[in-house]
Amino acid sequence: MLSRGAGRVGRVSTAPETTGAPQRPASPIDDVADAHVATYAALDPFDATALGLPGHDHEVTDLSPAGHEARADATRATLAQLDGLAPADEVDTITLAAMRERLGLDLELHEAGETLADLNVIASPVQGMRDVFDLMGTDGADAWSTIAQRLAGLPQAGAGYVESLRLAASRGRVPAIRQVREAITQAEELADASSSFFTSFVTSPEAAAAVEAGGDALRADLERGAEAARRTYADLVTFLRDELAPQAPEADAAGRERYALWSRYFLGATVDLDETYQWGLEELARVVAEQEAVAAEIAGPGATVEQAVAALDADPSRRLEGTEALQRWMQETSDAAVAALDGVHFTIPDAIRTLECRIAPTQNGGIYYTGPSDDFSRPGRMWWSVPPEVTTFNTWREKTTVFHEGVPGHHLQVGQAVYNRAQLNSWRRLACWVSGHGEGWALYAERLMADLGHLDDPGDRLGMLDGQRMRAARVVLDLGVHLGLEAPERWGGGTWDADKAWEFLRANVNMPEQFIRFELNRYLGWPGQAPSYKIGQRIWEQIRDGAAATAQQRGEAFDLRAFHARALGMGALPLDVLRTALA
Structure with missing residues (x-):
């Protein structure tokens, strides 16, 4: 897999403005990295679209066992090429370490059968075959003709996905029944002509304008494509319900061996x-204490966090x-942050100053970011997926x-990495993504x-702490359930399970219950991913504090702005590699 999975190979002819840094000559290691990205883009067109690479948007990814093996073969070939090369400079040294770690883990996951059995509620082909259309161009008849071609190809992708899940099941690797049931519900909605995203997508105002220019042939292609996509999901429902669900285990826990592998993948660190x-329990307690102190500022001495939340929710100005x-508020807040930080705490290139804030076409409650294309013709975007029943926002x-x-x-x-083409190859700029580093x-x-000072308002600060509390709780829950650890007496004692996790989340996450239920299902089906946020933050802070201590030992002032610029200029890295690079 290309490491950016959920969010973005080769070089394109139309380059954005340069970084101002001197152009670094491409090395043999850069050439191998660039070639790997180009090869992988051809083998995984869905990822190519996510990465903003042209030329593959009309194609679908081969999700069959043969497709997985072809991508693994490409990874093995790249690692073999790298083994014969010596780094020319520090950039090469970092590239070599990062590629060996990322590609090596890709192969470990493949050989463990994890990629064949890929099914969960948020980041598997069940969602990916649909979500890729959010990233495709929709301007003009040619763009919609490309969309129609990809829609028509979805049955092939879906059939390959079923083949992989079937093979994994024959080897004893079946996702937990909770994930299968939720996937069935998602697929049923996409298969239903009255509610399917694909129905509304090909009849949207953008599609209608393209059809007006492209004529009846384009309309027919889009209608056939939407029908093919719905049929893909109907077939998936049948397989999941009738064949996979009866084999699916009740247990949600991944177990220590699987969890350790996924933890290394999501963190880039051991x-x-x-x-x-234990740290997660301590961090949760620390954040709760900080919340309680801020609550007293909002609602008076002795006020609970719940009382402060009620006061804030009742404030019409918020x-x-x-x-x-x-959407307007998101955009205004984002634009104001860029204006306030640029030239003061960060140097933000013009190409990165544009961030589009959008309401997502999906309605599952998620908030996420998709990066810019290689040439910045598609800007970075923040998406908010709003459930239909949610109409008020605080x-x-x-x-x-x-x-x-x-x-x-x-x-x-992400934008800084994409922008830094003067120093980084395409794998470093576009394709390397490590959840612990990014999140x-x-x-x-x-x-x-x-x-x-941008969250000095007590309400805004409580909101930040609210998010930090949820991320700390996820460390405890995820490790506790998947490793079968002992739950504190306050949360029921005994071994962690989904029922204890539900009560724990409800007590620590200030969200409507439908959001909490989705979040719990996500954690149970995606071991190691949710803790990577807070553990990644911990490692970032350790690296920063270590750099500050080193500067102090040398009698130098620690330049935080320079530290951030150097770290972000390297692009995404496995956290162990980042720690070494910044030491």
Whole structure:
């Protein structure tokens, strides 16, 4: 797999402005990295679209066992080529370490059968075959003709996916029944002509305008494509319900061996899982204490967090009605952050100053970021997927979210890497994504904005702490359930399970119950991913504090702005590689 999985190979002819840094000559290691990206884009067109690479948007990814093996073969070939090369400079040294770690883990996951059995509620082909259309161009008849071709190809992708799940099941690897049932529900909605995204997509105003220019042939192609997509999901429902569900285990826990592998993948680092669980309990307690102190500022001495939340929710100045108001507020908040930080705490190139804030076409409650294309013709975007029943939004909760997804969070981090073509090859700029690095940075960025005075309002600060509390709780829950650890007496004692996790989340996450239920299902089906946010933040802070201590030992002033610029200029890295690179 290309490591950016959920969010973005080759070089394109139309380059954005240069970084101002001197152009570094491409090395043999860069050539291998660039070739790997180009090869992989051809083998995984869905990822190519996510990465913003042209030429593959009309194609679908081969999700069959043969497709997985072809991508594994490409990875093996790249690693073999790298084994014969010596780094020419520090950039090469970092590239070599990062590629060996990422590609090596890709192969470990493949050989363990994890990629064949890929099914969960948020980040598997069940969602990916649909979500890729959010990233495709929709401007003009040619763009919609490309969409029609990909829609027509979905039955092939879906059939390959079923073949992989069937093979994995024959080898004893079946996702938990909770994930299968939720996937069935999602697929049923996409298969139903009356509710399917594909129905509304090909009849949207953008599609209608394209059809007006492209004529009846394009309309017919889009209608056939939408029908093919719905049929793909109907066939998937039949397989999941009739064949896979009867084999699916009740147990949600991944177990220590699987969990350790996924933890290394999501962090790019090896951590002591038992020590991290204890730290998670301590961090949760620390954040709760901080919340209680802020609650007293909001609602008076002795006030509970719940009382402070009620006071904030009742404040009409902190409330938005409707998604149009939400979108405007997101954009205004993002633009203001860029203006305030640029030239003061960060140097933000013009190409990165644009972040589009959008309401997502999906309605599952998620908030996420997608990066810019290689040439920045598609800008970075923050998406909010709003359930239909949710019409009121509280700004005190979400200001920190805009910083997380935008600037100085994901958009600055990802955009800076894409922009740095003078120093980094395409794999480093576009294809390397490590959740602990990226999500850890975004949580680090939220705390940074508080430290810089952008969350001085007690309500906004409580919102930031609300998010930090949820991320700390996820460390405890995820490790506790998947490793079968002992739950504290306060949360029921005995071994962690889904029922204890539900009560634990309800007590620590200030969200409507439908959001909490989705989040719990996500954690149970995606071991190791949710803790990577808070553990990644912990490692980022350790690296920063280590750099500050080194500067102090040398009698030098620690330049935080320079530290951030150097770290972000390297692009996404496995956290162990980042630690070594910044030492």
